[in-house]
């Protein structure tokens with residue numbers, strides 16, 4: 001007998017198919033399975049045999065759904081359901097999680113009923129796979145298919161609006177037992193990347209997607225060692241051989257952190273995924289799931305890849321080294337909340353290839369400025385320079401000499417901005433080349449009032465920059481953004497919170 005499972009072209013279901021394949025293969029290498037780009041075929045001798053296999057598989061992987069925590073009051077160890085898992089839970093029994101879903105509560109009984117139903121054909125048509133069936137095992141619910149909440153149309157392309165899915169009620173009954181089985185087991189998937197934020201009352205999970213099963217299987221298999229499934233709040237390991245996991249500030253930083261590890265710590269990457277579903281799952285009883293699809297471009301991936309080839313951890317050794325220092329007369333102190341926001345914005349800018357926002361995020365603001373963690377200051381600065389080189393300069397074709405001029409003007413701007421940031425803000429806000437010329441004229445006027453020797457600036461650089469700009473008028477925005485980055489960097493160095501050069 002055999003069960004044929006198609007490629008669904010659905011993020012959740014395709015990950016679920018891959019998961020079933022991985023679980024079965026991991027459990028029993030001998031099992032007859034055929035996989036190609038569009039189908040998974042499971043062959044088995046008898047229903048009893050498959051039933052036993054499924055029961056064992058659920059029972060031996062049930063711990064993937066929970067973590068062990070110490071009770072804050074009693075110090076006793078207890079089980080906690082992972083925060084993002086949408087399976088309903090009853091009252092704990094002896095500190096153990098009690099799932100309400102039959103397949104996790106009484107796997108033997110449930111799988112046998114499900115397999116019986118799968119064997120029978122009928123007149124109903126499944127909204128998920130389009131095949132006919134006789135009776136649902138359970139109607140379509142969030143636990144089996146998280147996007148289900150308000151889905152308007154489940155036929156063909158599923159629509160979502162304002163980050164939420166919509167649907168009609170009547171579809172919920174037309175859900176076949178095979179799709180139920182596949183969908184509900186996806187929670188056992190240990191390759192779902194997750195990060196839970198208790199304060200913000202949400203979890204974020206990441207699912208990769210492809211248009212074929214083979215690449216999905218390969219990619220998830222490749223990155224599996226990076227994840228530690230027994231941690232509650234995050235599963236990306238800080239070091240691949242250790243259990244400690246990262247505490248990234250938000251979703252984009254989590255994904256950037258993932259890529260850093262994937263490209264640096266996995267020895268051979270045959271398939272590098274770049275399409276993701278990012279799901280935000282609120283903690284608490286109402287589960288309106290927000291979905292964001294992120295498709296990374298080849299050029300974004302190549303930037304992260306080049307950084308890792310330069311042996312630079314783009315998250316750990318650059319983004320995570322950046323802090324927001326408050327202007328405090330008693331010495332610098334770090335504003336951790338703003339720091340997290342800045343790290344997240346910078347991560348997002350890299351992932352969506354938005355250098356404008358990257359530059360903007362580094363501009364000093366009221367009350368303080370961005371700087372590097374003191375211990376690794378010189379190294380982090382070098383890493384930022386490398387990032388700018390691989391991300392922008394290489395593509396722009398700007399020579400090292402010209403870059404030197406841009407940096408020197410950045411230094412001038414930082415110096416004249418010491419007591420008044422309006423010029424730096426003005427530069428950041430220029431909307432056209434005319435305004436940009438205006439700012440450059442203003443810099444030239446301010447130079448007059450500067451003690452050049454004391455300030456250690458090179459006034460000639462301004463003339464050089466004017467030449468560069470004349471020769472590359474079309475790239476004026478890029479040049480402005482580079483100037484913003486370097487001005488902000490030199491400003492940070494010259495003020496509290498950054499080391500002196």
Ligand SMILES: [Zn+2]
Nearest residue numbers: 126129176179
């Ligand atoms: Zn179906």
